Each structure stands twice: as structure tokens, then as C-alpha cells.
Amino acid sequence: MHERTFLLLTALADEARHGYGVIREVADLSSGRVRLRPGTLYAALDRLVAEGLVGVEREEVVDGRLRRYYRVTGAGASVLESARPVAPARRFGLRRVTA
Amino acid sequence: MSDLALERRCRWVARTYPDAVRAEEVLTTLMESSEGRRAPRLGDVLNVLWHALRVRLGSTAPGTRFGRVGDAASIAVVMLGVMQVSAAAALTYRLYEPAGRENPDVFYDGSHHMTLIFYDRSLTYAAAFATLLGAATAAAACLGRVRLARALTAVTAVTGGALVVLAQEWTVDPTFVSGWAMIAAAISVVFALAVLFTGAVARATTLVPTWWWGMSAILCAVVAMPTIDTGRGPGESGRIGVLLLAYAFQVLLLIVLATPLLRTFPYLWAGLTMLLVPAVPFLVIGMDDHNTPTRPGYVVLMTLLMWPVVVGTLAVVLRIRPRPMAGPPGGGDG
Numbered sequence: 191m192h193e194r195t196f197l198l199l200t201a202l203a204d205e206a207r208h209g210y211g212v213i214r215e216v217a218d219l220s221s222g223r224v225r226l227r228p229g230t231l232y233a234a235l236d237r238l239v240a241e242g243l244v245g246v247e248r249e250e251v252v253d254g255r256l257r258r259y260y261r262v263t264g265a266g267a268s269v270l271e272s273a274r275p276v277a278p279a280r281r282f283g284l285r286r287v288t289a
Numbered sequence: 290m291s292d293l294a295l296e297r298r299c300r301w302v303a304r305t306y307p308d309a310v311r312a313e314e315v316l317t318t319l320m321e322s323s324e325g326r327r328a329p330r331l332g333d334v335l336n337v338l339w340h341a342l343r344v345r346l347g348s349t350a351p352g353t354r355f356g357r358v359g360d361a362a363s364i365a366v367v368m369l370g371v372m373q374v375s376a377a378a379a380l381t382y383r384l385y386e387p388a389g390r391e392n393p394d395v396f397y398d399g400s401h402h403m404t405l406i407f408y409d410r411s412l413t414y415a416a417a418f419a420t421l422l423g424a425a426t427a428a429a430a431c432l433g434r435v436r437l438a439r440a441l442t443a444v445t446a447v448t449g450g451a452l453v454v455l456a457q458e459w460t461v462d463p464t465f466v467s468g469w470a471m472i473a474a475a476i477s478v479v480f481a482l483a484v485l486f487t488g489a490v491a492r493a494t495t496l497v498p499t500w501w502w503g504m505s506a507i508l509c510a511v512v513a514m515p516t517i518d519t520g521r522g523p524g525e526s527g528r529i530g531v532l533l534l535a536y537a538f539q540v541l542l543l544i545v546l547a548t549p550l551l552r553t554f555p556y557l558w559a560g561l562t563m564l565l566v567p568a569v570p571f572l573v574i575g576m577d578d579h580n581t582p583t584r585p586g587y588v589v590l591m592t593l594l595m596w597p598v599v600v601g602t603l604a605v606v607l608r609i610r611p612r613p614m615a616g617p618p619g620g621g622d623g
Binding site for chain 2: 208209210213227228229230231232233252255256257258
């Protein structure tokens with residue numbers, strides 16, 4: 191599993207997050223080393239949703255703008271649990287999935 | 290966040306997405322990730338535009354395996370194959386050309402051998418268009434990240450490059466052709482075997498960064514242009530170009546095949562780069578007696594060829610630590 195995918199799944203493991211929330215969480219998890227750009231983020235989300243690893247939990251309209259919240263599915267949690275330790279963020283992922 | 294100018298700029302970028310809902314979502318994220326700035330980051334803008342283009346091209350459309358980009362790449366590969374067969378047929382005919390058989394030292398005796406000129410031109414154009422189609426395929430594969438297209442591109446580009454070199458060298462020095470023929474035959478055999486194991490090739494090629502495929506496309510196009518421009522034959526600059534092209538594809542082949550190893554042992558990058566940097570000019574100059582290193586086109590081509598090496602060096606310098614493939618012994622995360 192690519193590190194970015196791992197970090198993205200990890201970011202969505204403990205709670206549902208919207209796009210910018212995911213970007214910030216991934217940056218935190220990687221100590222600022224990985225910064226997802228919006229286009230990359232949504233391309234990855236589309237792929238993960240298509241694979242059933244991530245799902246849309248809810249939508250909100252804030253200040254007239256759409257926010258869509260994503261969260262790891264059961265299948266995504268399993269994948270995250272069994273993922274190879276590709277990055278230091280693995281520790282965070284394990285903690286969240288097992289919590 | 291309430292800045293109308295910012296919203297206008299972000300909305301313009303977000304609208305590149307074909308899906309209106311997704312565009313709204315991207316707009317929100319783009320504005321929020323601007324973090325109070327009066328304009329979105331240029332990198333974010335380009336990133337959104339790039340991915341929106343990929344969505345529009347259909348490469349990531351749900352339910353489609355390859356999308357329109359993949360179809361285009363497949364068509365390009367088929368056309369490339371046709372061109373290569375045509376070029377090979379022309380070359381084969383050339384071998385039995387009476388003038389060549391009777392006096393192999395005089396090959397550009399075109400005024401008396403119109404057939405020869407015809408096949409020279411056919412060969413040149415076929416080879417040039419094969420290279421251009423290879424470039425188109427590489428570009429399509431670059432855009433669509435299509436595994437199959439990448440694998441086929443690797444196969445066809447290398448054989449196409451070998452064929453170009455074979456053809457051009459033949460027109461200049463018939464005795465030189467035997468060496469290139471052996472190289473071309475060896476490459477063809479290797480890649481014919483690779484085609485039988487396309488899955489393995491695809492897996493290997495997907496490990497090659499996208500920028501490398503983009504670079505290949507640019508390189509192919511740049512090299513093919515002077516070849517086409519001269520019409521009758523590639524001329525000196527064209528010959529230097531195809532020689533450089535051949536060398537580039539050899540490097541590409543090496544990287545494609547060695548990438549899994551390089552991923553595991555990134556320090557090999559350093560060794561490979563150290564070998565390549567001094568070797569490139571010597572190899573190129575040694576391959577062509579008519580080479581003129583001060584020629585601007587040559588310098589440009591050399592620069593284009595050298596930059597993957599430079600990028601490889603930078604990759605080693607900037608990411609000096611091996612990529613963590615697995616946890617270190619002892620179970621910690623390091």
C-alpha cells in the first residue's frame with residue numbers, strides 16, 4: 191500500500207472528515223512531510239470509494255458551500271489493519287482501528 | 290474565506306471538474322486549503338486542473354477499466370505496430386535492392402535508383418511516424434496511468450527506437466548495420482518474451498514514475514521532429530538524434546527492468562547515476578564520427594537526455610534514506 195493511501199485511510203479511521211480535514215490530518219500524521227493536494231485527494235478518494243474502502247458518511251452545507259464527509263468502511267479498516275508497515279504513521283493507524 | 294476574489298478564482302479552477310457536485314466539493318476544499326491567502330496556491334491549482342483533465346479524459350471514470358485514454362493508447366499502439374511492420378518490410382526489400390546487392394558501398398545513388406529513393410523515404414517516414422506514435426502512446430499512458438498501455442509502450446518504443454537506428458545507420462553505412470541488427474534482434478527477442486509475460490512487464494512499468502513517461506514522450510517527439518523535417522533522410526542532426534534516442538531507450542529499458550531492484554535498494558541509484566553521467570557523452574560521441582558537440586540541437590538533446598540522470602541524482606540526494614519497505618528487525622517502526 192502506498193504511504194499516501196495508508197495515511198489517507200488512517201486519517202479517516204477515527205472519525206469522518208471532509209476534504210480539508212483530511213489534508214490537515216494527513217499533514218499532522220506525517221509531521222508535515224506529506225501534504226495532499228486537492229486534486230490528488232479527490233482522485234484517491236474516488237478510487238478508495240470505488241474499492242469500497244471509504245464511504246461517504248454525510249453531507250453538509252456550510253456558508254453555502256458543500257462539505258462531504260468520508261469515513262473508512264469495515265473493509266477499509268480491515269485493509270488498514272492488515273497493511274504492511276510502510277510508514278511511521280502505521281502506529282497511528284493501528285491505534286485508531288483497534289480503538 | 291469570504292473574499293470574493295478568492296472564491297472567484299477557486300470556482301474557476303473547480304469548474305474544470307465535469308461533475309457539478311464534485312466541483313462544489315473541490316471548491317470548498319480549495320478555498321479552505323488556501324488558509325486565508327487571497328489566492329489558491331499555484332501548485333493546488335495545477336493539481337486540480339491536472340486531475341480534472343484526467344477525469345474528463347475518462348481514465349478514472351467509474352466502471353471503465355481503461356477509459357478513453359486507454360483506448361487511444363491502444364489504437365496508437367496498434368498503429369505503431371503497423372508502422373513498424375511497414376518499416377521492416379521496406380527495410381527487407383532494401384536488402385534485396387539490386388543496387389545495394391551489387392555495390393553495397395554506394396547507397397545514396399538516388400538519381401539512378403528511384404525505387405531506392407522511394408524506399409528510403411518510406412523507411413524514414415515510417416520510422417519517424419513510429420517514433421511519433423510511440424511518443425503519443427507514451428503521452429497517453431502518462432495521462433491515463435494505464436498499465437497495459439505502459440507495458441506495450443515499453444515494448445513498442447524500444448523496438449521502434451531500435452528500428453529507427455537500424456534504418457538510419459543502414460542508409461549511411463551498410464557495414465554498420467550488422468551490429469545494429471544484432472542489437473535490434475536481441476531487443477526484439479527480449480521484448481517478445483516480455484510480451485508473453487505482459488503482466489510482469491506491467492507490474493514493472495507501473496513502478497516507473499509518471500514523470501518518466503512524460504519525459505519519454507517529450508524526448509520521442511523532439512527526436513522525431515528533425516527526422517521528419519529533413520524529408521529524404523534524417524541528416525546529421527537526425528542521425529545524432531536517433532543515436533541519442535537509442536541510448537535513451539536503452540537507459541529507459543534499464544530503469545524499467547531495474548526499478549523493482551532500485552526500489553528495494555535505492556542506493557543503486559547512486560551507483561547507476563555515477564556510471565551514467567560520465568558515460569553518456571563518451572558513448573554518444575563515440576557512436577558518431579560526425580558528431581559536433583557545439584551544435585545547439587545537440588546540446589538541447591543532450592540536456593534532455595541528461596536530465597533524468599540529474600533527477601535521479603537529486604532523488605538520491607533528497608531522499609537519501611531507503612524507502613521503508615517493511616518494519617526493521619525487532620518490530621519497531623524506526
